[in-house]
Amino acid sequence: MAEDKFTAIIVGAGPAGSTAAYVLAKEGHEVLLIEKGAQPGSKNMFGGRMYCHALNRIIPNFWEEAPLERPVAREIITLLDGDQSVSVSCQDLTWTRPPYHSFTLLRAEFDAWLASKAEEAGAMVACNIRVDDLLIDSGRVVGIRAGEDEMLADVVIAADGANSVIAQKAGLAQMFAPHQVATGVKEIIELPPETISQRFQLDGNNGAAQLFVGACTKGMQGGGFLYTNKNSSSLGLVVNAAELQRNQYRLPDLMEDFKTHPHVAPLIEGGRVAEYSAHLIPEAGLAMVPQLYGDGIVVVGDAAGFVLNLGYLVRGMDFAIASGEAAARAVMAAKSQGDFSRQGLGIYRKILKESFVLRDLEFYRRAPEFQENPRLFQTYPRLATAFASRLFTVDGSPPVHLLQKILREIKESRLGLSRLAIDGWRGATWL
Ligand SMILES: Cc1cc2nc3c(=O)[nH]c(=O)nc-3n(C[C@H](O)[C@H](O)[C@H](O)COP(=O)(O)OP(=O)(O)OC[C@H]3O[C@@H](n4cnc5c(N)ncnc54)[C@H](O)[C@@H]3O)c2cc1C
Incomplete structure (x- = not known):
């Protein structure tokens, strides 16, 4: 032997x-x-x-x-709530040159x-x-x-x-335990390369990574993602397994809703689903x-x-x-x-x-606990989208200054300033 x-x-x-x-x-x-x-x-x-x-x-x-x-040039985070959405987009072209930052x-x-x-x-x-x-x-x-x-x-x-x-x-x-893992589903949706580049304002073969938070998971812990490949986009959802169980949602149904969401559908319009897959993701960190x-x-x-x-x-x-x-x-x-x-x-x-493996996991050891906060997936996407909508709306109503607009949204969300301060502090020091 x-x-x-x-x-x-x-x-x-x-x-x-x-x-x-x-x-x-x-x-x-x-x-x-x-x-x-x-x-x-x-x-x-x-x-x-x-x-x-x-x-x-x-x-x-x-x-x-x-x-x-594609080398990822553009990062987008989108908060979703019904008809409204707010996106933050960041582009860095140095990421698309050697030694490169990330690839889809x-x-x-x-x-x-x-x-x-x-x-x-x-x-x-x-x-x-x-x-x-x-x-x-x-x-x-x-x-x-x-x-x-x-x-x-x-x-x-x-x-x-x-x-x-x-x-x-x-x-x-x-x-x-179910709360320690999330279930992910993904579709690979084929589209012509130039259509993908146009939709994400990308030069040549550069790529984009977009994450979605809020309505896409019906407020459950998790989020959506879209990564642009050469001839396709990878679109999917990740939802905490315990939340899924508790709320009796089926991930394929959530995925269908996500694909037809008015802020997502135009990104994949005309595409052909080439592949569907599902997998577990450990997300409880250390x-x-x-x-x-x-x-x-x-x-x-x-x-x-x-x-x-x-x-x-x-x-x-x-x-x-x-x-x-x-x-x-x-x-x-x-x-x-x-x-x-x-x-x-x-x-x-x-x-x-x-190496960075245990260093980073230890550094971010409180990140999983931070993610368990339901306000991240319910209150804040709603608050941010409502505030942004109010910011850009001109309808003849009496004007108010920015601070009043913010305070009004916070009041209407029933969040409370102390909770906002605690969540903000945790976000800033735990992530
Ligand atoms: C929905 C989702 C989205 C993600 N997004 C990202 C992302 O964008 N970026 C990122 O960096 N990470 C992401 N991840 C995490 C990433 O996929 C994993 O961390 C990574 O794949 C782990 O690699 P691994 O080799 O440990 O395990 P795996 O990639 O899972 O490989 C395990 C291998 O073992 C084989 N295997 C299992 N059991 C047996 C057995 N008994 N005998 C023989 N073979 C066996 C399997 O077939 C498989 O090939 C994501 C994960 C999911 C689920």
Whole structure:
């Protein structure tokens, strides 16, 4: 059996797993990357944009070869309430030049490319295989079982995404609670490239990322998103799973309402739905990070709950890539010591702490609590849209100064100045 033993078996060929496989294989280690989908990426979905910094460290200038859609030049946040909406838009053209800030991309192509980089580096990639269980010997993980097959490794890397069965089987994680995750749905809507560029006032192949808050989730915790690709837009909704359950809404119904909302429909008008997908997103931050390693096992990416949702930005891909790299480095350090025990792999946490992964999650540790405030999804979108509408309305009524307009809206919203001050303070210091 010895010649069949890998340094690492990695479960899941998403960005976390493929990065770990790439880094290990490049250093000459025997790596097996196992993916349950027919191709890496075939089962994966996300909103649509990856921040570049993490991958650029590992594959410098990756944009020269990776299948990417558009570099994001424009960020838009839209508060929605019925007939009214308010948008804040920011454009920065430096984001569209090397080293680039972020790209929209399609996971089926991108994940397949990243796994092929791992394969080129020497990793063995096995698709269409679902890992069913871990092999455990004297309390230590020694390999995996997939159907009738058993395979051995010094370390198993759990890169199997949100609600990791592998981390649960190792006793490192527990099944999530509904309030800790959101459910996301997305449609890829095909449109001619020039139509997309015109609608978002984009030059050439530049892209836009638009987030929506308010009426699109019927005031529930969550929001909508639209990312422009080359020939399509990725449009979707994310709603906290506990809120969905409590309010008895069906996400596909919410999605239909979202698509026909008067402020969204013109953005996708004339488009053809090419793909529909749904996925879980861990969003409780540090509170849902499991034990990150055990004897013979390390947990990375979404399996480790490494997602940051600040409302105005969503990051999971860069955390997945950086944690995959950290896991690979931890395995190499453990190998050099000949110690794959929990203690030997403990360096994984240290590497994560030195990287942005645990630093940023700790820095934004109160962001998930901030998002639980229902006023963010109900009162404030209504207040902002009503105020903006009043600001721009000329109808012959007696004029009032700006301060009075603001105070009048606050009074009508029954928010109260103290609540507004507390929410404002929290937003400014927690996000
Ligand atoms: C709706 C939505 C919108 C998002 N938007 C963004 C965004 O715009 N930007 C961003 O950075 N992040 C975003 N994210 C988060 C991002 O998608 C994840 O953080 C990222 O995909 C995590 O990568 P991963 O490799 O850890 O897991 P995944 O990408 O989930 O990959 C896990 C892999 O493991 C495989 N697998 C699972 N179980 C097994 C098994 N038993 N055997 C073999 N293979 C298995 C799966 O098929 C999959 O290929 C979004 C997520 C969602 C759901």
